[in-house]
Amino acid sequence: MKIAIAAGTRPEFIQVEPIIRELTRKGVGTIFIHSGQHYDYEMDKIFFDEMHMPDPSHYLGIGSKLAGEQIGEMITKSERILRSEKPDMLLVTGDTNTALGVALAANKAKIKVGHFEAGMRSFDRTMPEEINRIIIDNISDALFSPTQRGVDNLHNTGICNNVFLVGDVMLDSIIHYRNLIKTPPRILPELSLGNSPYILLTLHREANTDDPIRLKNILDAVSALPLPVIFTVHPRTKQRIQDFFLTLPENVHPIPPQGYFEFLRLLSHAQKLLTDSGGAQKQAFFLSKPCITLRPNTEWVETIEDGWNILVDDNSEMIIEAATTFDPKNLPNLALFGDGGSSERIIDTALSLL
Ligand code: UD1
Numbered sequence: 001m002k003i004a005i006a007a008g009t010r011p012e013f014i015q016v017e018p019i020i021r022e023l024t025r026k027g028v029g030t031i032f033i034h035s036g037q038h039y040d041y042e043m044d045k046i047f048f049d050e051m052h053m054p055d056p057s058h059y060l061g062i063g064s065k066l067a068g069e070q071i072g073e074m075i076t077k078s079e080r081i082l083r084s085e086k087p088d089m090l091l092v093t094g095d096t097n098t099a100l101g102v103a104l105a106a107n108k109a110k111i112k113v114g115h116f117e118a119g120m121r122s123f124d125r126t127m128p129e130e131i132n133r134i135i136i137d138n139i140s141d142a143l144f145s146p147t148q149r150g151v152d153n154l155h156n157t158g159i160c161n162n163v164f165l166v167g168d169v170m171l172d173s174i175i176h177y178r179n180l181i182k183t184p185p186r187i188l189p190e191l192s193l194g195n196s197p198y199i200l201l202t203l204h205r206e207a208n209t210d211d212p213i214r215l216k217n218i219l220d221a222v223s224a225l226p227l228p229v230i231f232t233v234h235p236r237t238k239q240r241i242q243d244f245f246l247t248l249p250e251n252v253h254p255i256p257p258q259g260y261f262e263f264l265r266l267l268s269h270a271q272k273l274l275t276d277s278g279g280a281q282k283q284a285f286f287l288s289k290p291c292i293t294l295r296p297n298t299e300w301v302e303t304i305e306d307g308w309n310i311l312v313d314d315n316s317e318m319i320i321e322a323a324t325t326f327d328p329k330n331l332p333n334l335a336l337f338g339d340g341g342s343s344e345r346i347i348d349t350a351l352s353l354l
Contacts, residue, residue, distance in 0.1 A: 001354060003028055003347075004087035004111075006078065008035030008062065008098035011279045013047040014260055015093045015117070018172045018343040020053060026347060030054075031085050035074055035098040036061040040235060042257040050259050051177075057085075067097055067128060074101020075108070082109045088354045091346075092136065093117045093169075094278075095129035100136055107139045114350050116169065116342075118143035119150030119159075120299040128206065129278075142353055144346045146337060147302055162353065166345040167338015170279060174264070174286045175340040181264040188269075191230065191253045199227050199323060200270040201252070202277045204234035208294060212244040214314040218294055221316035222274070223249030225323045229274070230266060232258050272323060281309055285332050292322040302336040 003023060007016045016032075023030045034056035038044045047053065060077045062070055074097065082090065082105055090106040091114045092099035103113045115136050122130050137143060137159060145151045146168035154163050174181075201222065208214050215237075222229055229252045233241075241248070248254055258266065264283065267273060273284040276294040281303055284291035291309040303309035307328045312318035 001028055001351065002031060002085065002087040003350065004031040004033060004082065004085065004090045004106075006033040006035065006090065006092050006098060006102035008037035008060075009096045010038055010043045010047065010257075011277075012093055012096060012098065013044070013053070014173060014279065015169050016091075017047070017051045017053055018169045018176065019091060019116070019346060022343040022347045024054075026351075028347070028351070031058070031081075031087055032056045033058045033060065033078055033081060033102060035078075035102065036063055037070065037096065037098045039063055040257075042259070043235065046259045050261055062098075070097045071101040071104075074098060075105045078102040079105035079109050082106055082111050087111060089114050089142070089350055091116065091350070095120075095133040095136070097132065100132040103136050103139060112141040112354070113139060114142040114144065114346070115140040116144040116166070116346050117146055117150075119145040119152075119154040119163070120147075121153045122295075122297045122299050124297050126207070142350060144342075144349065146342065148336075149301060164345070164349050166349070167340075167342035168282065169342045169346070170282050171286055171334065171337045172340050172343050174283065177261065177264070180261050181268055183265060185262060185265040185269055187255060187258070187262065187266070191228075191255075193228050193230075193253070197227055197271040199225060199229045200266050200273050200275075201229050201231040202234070202273075202275045202280055203231070203294065204237050205276040205295065206236075208276050208314065209234075209237045209240045212240075212246075215240060215244060216246060217314040217316060218319070219246060219249060219252075221314075221319035222252060224316070224320050225251060227251070227271060227323070228253060230255060230270070232256070232263065232266070272326065274319070274323065282337065285309065286334060286337070288332055290326050290328055292319065292326060294319070303332075306330075306333050306336065308332050
């Protein structure tokens with residue numbers, strides 16, 4: 001029995017790690033395809049080093065390109081690998097160009113595709129990720145959904161076979177590494193904030209970074225926040241801030257992209273999170289941190305319904321109001337995302353289908 005797994009971006013490395021750990025624990029042959037979609041040390045290798053992940057079996061070296069070119073190369077290069085390795089199933093996660101390209105290649109090579117984080121929808125077709133998710137779900141042979149809403153979304157679009165509610169592998173990961181993220185963030189002394197509370201900011205969705213008006217609106221609102229803001233700057237955002245001749249407000253402390261553990265330490269010690277990231281919204285929920293989401297919609301509706309996440313889009317008044325007053329009182333209902341055993345459930349189910 002051989003299972004292939006593909007990843008190429010920061011959020012995918014975080015999500016495939018518990019799956020690879022589980023495959024290793026069960027002694028299942030694993031072929032790990034790294035697309036090279038992310039390649040900077042801070043966006044790629046650091047996660048392998050920190051979590052002691054095995055080296056990829058195949059590295060496609062795709063890099064930054066126009067989306068179509070990127071997906072085209074993914075298909076061409078990974079189809080050859082999949083045809084020669086002949087795995088029994090390919091696993092992909094989420095909604096990246098890597099997941100889409102390699103899943104399409106597997107489909108053409110007549111290899112079963114298992115999609116975890118299946119069924120998630122923002123219902124916003126202007127998001128490239130939404131289109132990727134829809135296509136991947138539609139060509140998958142096994143659909144592992146983290147939440148009941150994901151299952152419902154799939155059923156509502158007529159995808160009913162081999163849909164499994166498994167919980168979220170990102171919760172597995174946080175539980176597994178909980179001891180490593182308890183300590184204070186190592187970067188704090190460098191930022192000279194003393195013991196001041198702070199807001200953590202991440203910002204990288206194309207809709208926010210590639211539109212100078214939205215990007216400026218968000219930075220202007222951040223400048224009016226009552227607390228220092230620690231900003232882990234994604235490479236694309238850094239580039240766009242330069243391209244649009246924008247300057248960061250004085251209360252913003254920019255830092256390079258952080259490793260997984262340091263990011264979670266920063267989040268654990270923050271007063272609130274301001275973000276447009278998918279994964280970080282969930283991690284804030286898992287760590288009981290109020291999340292203010294810089295988007296008009298989200299796939300993680302449960303975090304909103306449970307009172308721990310609020311959508312503010314790029315609206316300055318809403319951003320400032322939420323940063324000042326948003327203060328959930330109940331404990332987050334983590335069971336909405338499973339119990340920390342999702343990776344095991346995914347692998348057990350995948351093996352039972354083969
Ligand atoms: C991704 C995926 C998507 C999935 C989502 C949630 C894309 C386009 N989408 O988006 O498959 O729906 O995850 O599961 O990639 N982090 C660091 N250091 C930092 C900042 C963040 O380690 O400085 C980590 C955090 O743990 C965070 C993770 O990176 O959760 C997410 O990466 P991010 O680049 O924000 O991608 P997502 O928007 O989460």
